[in-house]
Ligand SMILES: [Zn+2]
């Protein structure tokens with residue numbers, strides 16, 4: 001009881017007045033924490049010596065009062081935890097002997113200043129905490145919605161692929177592939193946009209495109225009519241993907257509030273780009289192909305040439321897929337990029353530019369914020385992702401060109417689905 005009432009040490013006072021320096025504490029962490037004056041349990045360095053709270057308070061009060069004590073005994077009392085209040089003179093002498101110094105005692109003004117300093121530091125810390133980049137409630141909501149929309153429209157078991165008209169890979173590489181391949185030398189295939197990638201990647205790509213060339217050089221393929229054996233299957237696959245892209249678009253926040261005309265204009269021009277983006281999920285750098293389940297549904301460049309596309313599209317497309325993979329995007333970033341691609345205000349036929357631009361801007365800000373908060377080392381990622389949108393524009397252009405020449409041939413256009421014909425058709429509604 002007595003001991004308890006003797007401990008007058010409100011936490012604030014202790015904090016403000018204690019002179020214990022962190023460094024000193026650190027240094028003596030393993031030293032016994034015993035009061036140098038009375039032997040009680042010490043709480044740290046106070047006024048330059050290791051003491052208990054009691055002796056700390058005693059020394060400060062004595063100094064402030066400028067008290068002068070006289071020993072009632074013979075001036076050489078041994079101070080202990082239990083008798084320390086009996087002789088103030090010898091207790092104070094002991095304080096000075098172990099190095100306690102009045103210069104270390106703060107004046108009331110200094111105490112106040114120190115309290116203010118502590119408060120200021122706390123406020124600064126709170127401010128730093130508040131300024132840390134973080135997503136707003138709205139931004140988190142957008143991301144959740146987009147991720148959910150993607151999950152609902154991208155089945156990574158690819159189980160529906162068995163319902164398409166079956167893939168047919170027999171037969172030679174087509175004439176259109178032959179024509180395109182001859183335009184591309186192997187050295188071209190491994191240069192330009194990939195010049196900062198590992199050599200092995202270049203080799204993979206060049207052997208990939210040379211495979212196509214070798215195929216077309218075989219004598220019997222030259223006279224073979226362009227049968228496009230993969231066209232029915234891939235037309236169904238593209239048609240299916242367009243449906244899924246439409247489903248995704250409908251769930252993009254704000255998209256359904258646009259006029260029907262603008263929704264259609266955006267979908268018609270971005271569908272193929274979004275398909276190229278989403279297909280990156282199945283693309284593998286190991287063999288440069290899209291793997292969608294079993295061996296039947298594993299698509300290499302050669303397969304796509306058998307649906308009427310040439311290397312003028314496929315070579316930059318594969319390079320695009322490689323570049324996308326190397327960005328190591330998180331799913332949140334991937335779905336944001338698809339939504340940003342969809343909501344491009346500069347598409348042909350778009351009426352409400354201002355509104356769509358504002359929607360796209362909001363998504364871009366969300367993507368930037370997401371990268372800042374969740375993608376360590378992603379300083380350049382946003383710029384690289386936006387660059388991919390530019391790549392998609394030229395891929396889109398080449399695809400349209402090739403699609404047009406394909407659709408002009410009735411024997412091929414009859415293999416397409418009504419949805420493909422409508423979405424890739426050139427008439428602007
Ligand atoms: Zn003590």
Ligand SMILES: [Zn+2]
Nearest residue numbers: 071077087090
């Ligand atoms: Zn004494």
